[in-house]
Amino acid sequence: NKQTILQQLQQVRVLPILVSDDVDQAIRCVSALAANGLPVVEITLRTPNALTVLSEVVKACPDVVVGAGTILTAAQLDAVRNAGAHFGISPGITPVLARAAGESGLPYFPGVGGASDLMLALEHGFNVVKLFPSDVVGGVKMAKALGGPFPDVRFCLTGGVTLDATPQLLQQDNVLCVGGSWMCPAGLIAANDWQAIGQLAAQASAAGRVNTA
Ligand code: 3PG
Incomplete structure (x- = not known):
């Protein structure tokens, strides 16, 4: 459930x-990530075969928490839930998608770029959100600024x-986590270099623990 995913x-x-x-590369990549300290992953819906990739990874990696990203429509939200995703993430938020996500019961994190998006998210009960694209909309400075009017987000x-x-981004109180594709570069996936991906994952995992008390 959502509480468990938040804890993880x-x-x-x-x-x-x-x-x-x-499918095969995705399973190997996710396995390398999980084996090196990153047991929660997001698989984007940005490829034609993404739903199959998602459902096969969920089946092949039962110890991994698998989220679906790039959810743009209510239909996609339904599809990822049917594919077995443990949670969903969007780059933005719309009233239609927020309502559908609330009704679906799938743990869900909408995307926000500023205060108005965040107010819409809160209207639908979502107080954990993806700030996207973080480096463009202000990153940790933006998170800090939004923490004034929205202390519970x-x-x-x-x-x-x-x-x-x-490590520096994670120092900010109201930053739960960071997301990124840098541990799974297309070149290393294409080269089937799971060892290198494992090393990137281990480094990322260590960076995630730097500020954990
Ligand atoms: C996303 O889907 O949120 C982005 O691909 C993540 O951004 P990055 O590729 O710059 O890490």
Whole structure:
């Protein structure tokens, strides 16, 4: 459920984002991430085969918490739930999608770029949100500024996040976690270099733990 997923994100604090259209490569990539300290992953709906990739990863990696990202429509939300996703994430928020997510019961994190998006999210009961694209809309400064009027909201900073930036971003009180695709570069996936991906995951995992008391 949502509480469990929040606890896990709060523990690892780094959410790797995978863009892959190949079931076998996705399973190997997710396994390498999980084996190196990143047991919660997001698989984006950005490839034609993404729903199949998602459902096969869920089946093959029962110990991994698998989220679906890039959910843009209520139909996609239904589809990822049927594919077995444990949670859903969007880059933004619309009233239609927020309502559908609330009714679906699937743990869900809408995306926000500023205060108005956040007010819409809160109207639908979502107080953990993805700040996207984080590096463009202000990152940790934005999270800090929004913490004034919205003290109960927590953010997952995503978009342009790097390994080097991670420890500092995670220092901000209302930043729950960071998300990013840097641990799963397309070149390493294409080369089937799971060892290198495992190393990137281990570094990211260590960066996520730097500020954990
Ligand atoms: C996303 O889907 O949120 C982005 O791909 C993450 O951004 P990044 O690729 O810059 O890490």
